[in-house]
Amino acid sequence: MMRQAARLLAKDIKLDLRSLENFLSMLFFAVVILLLFAFALPLDDESHELMAPGLFWVTFLLSGILNLNKLFQVEKENACMDALLLSPLSRGSIFLGKMAENMIFILAMQVLLIPLFSLFFFEALMSHFFPLLGLSFVVCLGFSSLGTLLGGLTTDVRFKEILLPLLLFPLLVPLLLAAVILLQSLISGAGLAAEADWLKLLVGFDLIYLVVSYLVFEFVMEL
Amino acid sequence: MSEFLRIEGVEKSFGYRKLLKGLDFSLHQGEALMLLGRNGEGKSTLLKIITGLMRPEQGKVFFKGQAVQEDPEGFRAAMGVISHQIHFYNELTATENLHFFCALKGAEDLKEKIPQALLAVGLSPFANTRVGTFSSGMGKRLNIARLMVAEPEILFLDEPYTGLDFDSIEFFNDYLFSFKEAGGTLIMVTHQIDLFYPLSDQILILRQGRFQRIDKHAKHSYEELLIQYQEISA
Amino acid sequence: MLHRIFPLAVFVFLVADLLMIFVFSPAEVTQGYVQKIMYLHVPSVWLTFLAFFLCFLASIGYLWKREEKFDVLAQSAAEIGVLFCAIGLLTGSIWGKPTWNTYWTWDARLTTTLILLLVFIGYLLLRKFVDPGEQQARYAAVVGIIGFLDVPLIHQSVVWWRTLHQTSTMFSMKKERVVDPNIAIMLWISVAAFTLFFCWMLVKRVRLENARRAFLRKMANLESF
Numbered sequence: 001m002m003r004q005a006a007r008l009l010a011k012d013i014k015l016d017l018r019s020l021e022n023f024l025s026m027l028f029f030a031v032v033i034l035l036l037f038a039f040a041l042p043l044d045d046e047s048h049e050l051m052a053p054g055l056f057w058v059t060f061l062l063s064g065i066l067n068l069n070k071l072f073q074v075e076k077e078n079a080c081m082d083a084l085l086l087s088p089l090s091r092g093s094i095f096l097g098k099m100a101e102n103m104i105f106i107l108a109m110q111v112l113l114i115p116l117f118s119l120f121f122f123e124a125l126m127s128h129f130f131p132l133l134g135l136s137f138v139v140c141l142g143f144s145s146l147g148t149l150l151g152g153l154t155t156d157v158r159f160k161e162i163l164l165p166l167l168l169f170p171l172l173v174p175l176l177l178a179a180v181i182l183l184q185s186l187i188s189g190a191g192l193a194a195e196a197d198w199l200k201l202l203v204g205f206d207l208i209y210l211v212v213s214y215l216v217f218e219f220v221m222e223l
Numbered sequence: 224m225s226e227f228l229r230i231e232g233v234e235k236s237f238g239y240r241k242l243l244k245g246l247d248f249s250l251h252q253g254e255a256l257m258l259l260g261r262n263g264e265g266k267s268t269l270l271k272i273i274t275g276l277m278r279p280e281q282g283k284v285f286f287k288g289q290a291v292q293e294d295p296e297g298f299r300a301a302m303g304v305i306s307h308q309i310h311f312y313n314e315l316t317a318t319e320n321l322h323f324f325c326a327l328k329g330a331e332d333l334k335e336k337i338p339q340a341l342l343a344v345g346l347s348p349f350a351n352t353r354v355g356t357f358s359s360g361m362g363k364r365l366n367i368a369r370l371m372v373a374e375p376e377i378l379f380l381d382e383p384y385t386g387l388d389f390d391s392i393e394f395f396n397d398y399l400f401s402f403k404e405a406g407g408t409l410i411m412v413t414h415q416i417d418l419f420y421p422l423s424d425q426i427l428i429l430r431q432g433r434f435q436r437i438d439k440h441a442k443h444s445y446e447e448l449l450i451q452y453q454e455i456s457a
Numbered sequence: 458m459l460h461r462i463f464p465l466a467v468f469v470f471l472v473a474d475l476l477m478i479f480v481f482s483p484a485e486v487t488q489g490y491v492q493k494i495m496y497l498h499v500p501s502v503w504l505t506f507l508a509f510f511l512c513f514l515a516s517i518g519y520l521w522k523r524e525e526k527f528d529v530l531a532q533s534a535a536e537i538g539v540l541f542c543a544i545g546l547l548t549g550s551i552w553g554k555p556t557w558n559t560y561w562t563w564d565a566r567l568t569t570t571l572i573l574l575l576v577f578i579g580y581l582l583l584r585k586f587v588d589p590g591e592q593q594a595r596y597a598a599v600v601g602i603i604g605f606l607d608v609p610l611i612h613q614s615v616v617w618w619r620t621l622h623q624t625s626t627m628f629s630m631k632k633e634r635v636v637d638p639n640i641a642i643m644l645w646i647s648v649a650a651f652t653l654f655f656c657w658m659l660v661k662r663v664r665l666e667n668a669r670r671a672f673l674r675k676m677a678n679l680e681s682f
Contacts, residue, residue: 004327011315011323018314074312083310085276087327088300146603153596158586166582167600170575171607174614181618197617205610212606216599219520223276223592238590239670240677278523280591 004089008097022070030063030113034120052122053183057176065165067105068151071098091218099148103140110136128186139179142206146171149213153220178202227252227408233272233282244432255409255422260429261456266412270381300329303375307385309362313355317365320354328373340368360391367398380411384418420445428455467657474650482643491555494548499644500651501545508538509605516601519594528594531601533662535577542574565616572611576604
């Protein structure tokens with residue numbers, strides 16, 4: 001099962017590298033959001049420091065959802081989804097492959113977003129690069145689990161551009177709250193361990209939705 | 224000859240409309256079935272149910288005497304599918320596409336088999352060209368190459384002649400003929416009766432959710448069949 | 458026989474409940490008459506959770522058994538749940554004005570209720586955007602399940618995030634806060650009356666939905682027009 005998922009992942013990464021414009025458009029979308037924040041909010045360093053954790057994760061969510069829309073869209077061209085579903089791989093492998101692709105894609109974006117965010121918005125963020133990347137991984141796990149499930153579910157639904165965020169974002173509230181508070185604690189110098197309860201909540205969220213999404217994904221993949 | 228594929232009491236609604244109202248047929252190994260019917264009668268839906276893309280409300284599909292729900296992956300490994308869409312990624316080359324799908328199918332020795340298959344369908348010069356640039360005829364040839372590598376036991380064809388020129392149709396039918404000669408089983412949904420008529424052993428017409436059977440072996444000529452088909456589907 | 462007596466009994470019970478609320482039950486010492494909105498607010502919030510829990514169970518039932526009755530139940534429960542959720546939010550914020558001096562505050566339980574409302578509005582919208590039939594039922598069931606599973610997580614995170622509300626009056630585990638026994642009894646009566654009302658609504662809604670689907674099925678299967 002893992003081998004089939006890995007094949008799917010390798011194919012998706014190859015496709016991503018071929019059409020790098022997907023990645024670039026997501027990255028520039030994130031930059032545009034940052035720009036809007038910078039213009040819409042007070043310009044002094046103090047308020048930037050206050051708002052940085054929230055804005056960072058909102059940027060993450062808004063640009064991350066672009067990739068969720070794309071995740072199953074690539075399978076629609078020439079009806080490749082049918083070919084995948086008619087291949088002898090389990091629905092679970094499709095879920096794992098797609099989820100892994102989403103995580104890699106978004107973490108690659110985070111690697112570039114963190115420096116950009118510190119450049120445009122809040123300089124001190126760069127000094128927490130590696131812990132923040134680690135935190136991003138944990139946040140991204142939950143985001144991708146739920147996102148892959150709902151992304152697959154909305155592929156053929158009308159108004160999916162509206163429906164996907166409408167379904168996904170309210171469900172992600174615990175994830176967002178935990179991510180913001182953990183980043184606050186990171187910036188204040190206390191480190192992630194100072195908010196162990198939130199970290200537990202975050203990991204719990206990841207595990208619950210990883211398992212549940214994996215289990216119900218097969219119901220989403222029937223036509 | 225043992226029974227190869229059988230469906231039993233298949234029912235399916237589309238929205239609130241009952242589309243398929245209890246369908247049965249069985250097929251022996253090496254036989255070819257032609258499934259006819261007007262648009263919207265549910266031919267493609269039936270094909271999706273048999274291949275397992277859709278779940279029927281009632282009824283079961285048996286492959287080699289075993290219900291396919293018990294081993295869906297084994298059944299999918301044994302099947303090949305061709306439709307009017309080519310089922311390949313535009314941004315990957317012919318070789319990469321074949322490699323990906325055939326590896327998923329569990330085919331082995333891909334390094335040797337893929338160039339051989341591409342040679343057989345006349346696509347060797349385009350082995351490293353992206354599929355997005357292919358014409359529909361080339362796409363169909365690539366589909367055939369995929370079947371040559373993956374070697375399915377049963378083929379499902381959903382309007383495969385759509386958009387093909389005369390040469391491609393001939394090439395495609397030659398392949399189907401050799402596939403059947405080698406003991407392969409086929410189920411074809413089509414409107415082009417004349418193209419598949421010579422190969423088919425059973426002819427079923429889907430009409431208002433039920434099968435009307437045309438017995439081909441009752442010494443029908445093609446013209447007589449056509450008249451009968453038009454009567455049934457009118 | 459039962460289908461006539463039951464709505465009548467619900468009606469009598471509700472009227473009696475209303476009478477007791479306004480005539481017999483004592484006004485609370487600090488909040489005065491304002492507190493009486495509690496007898497509408499608390500049952501509504503309770504019914505919200507009950508309805509979404511039913512929707513959750515019915516969704517699991519649907520994916521397991523694939524029988525349409527589960528889908529009808531899930532849909533009906535979710536719709537009524539959204540209704541009571543909205544009532545709960547509205548009464549909560551009306552209650553909030555005199556007690557907290559603001560209509561809206563990001564208090565933990567109000568916020569949880571708001572998020573729940575959004576999740577299940579999403580659920581109902583999804584049903585609107587997918588054509589009726591087996592696929593709609595399946596997709597909705599998936600969202601019904603993951604949506605309800607999120608409730609404890611949302612609640613816990615929002616509680617940690619901010620707490621301002623008076624601790625839950627009836628369902629809290631802490632014994633220290635003593636509620637006037639009259640108020641407690643009154644609250645239980647209201648919850649019981651509203652729960653009965655909910656059952657009646659649910660039965661009605663399920664019947665209506667069954668009839669609607671039967672009608673659509675009949676129309677769709679009329680031979681060639």
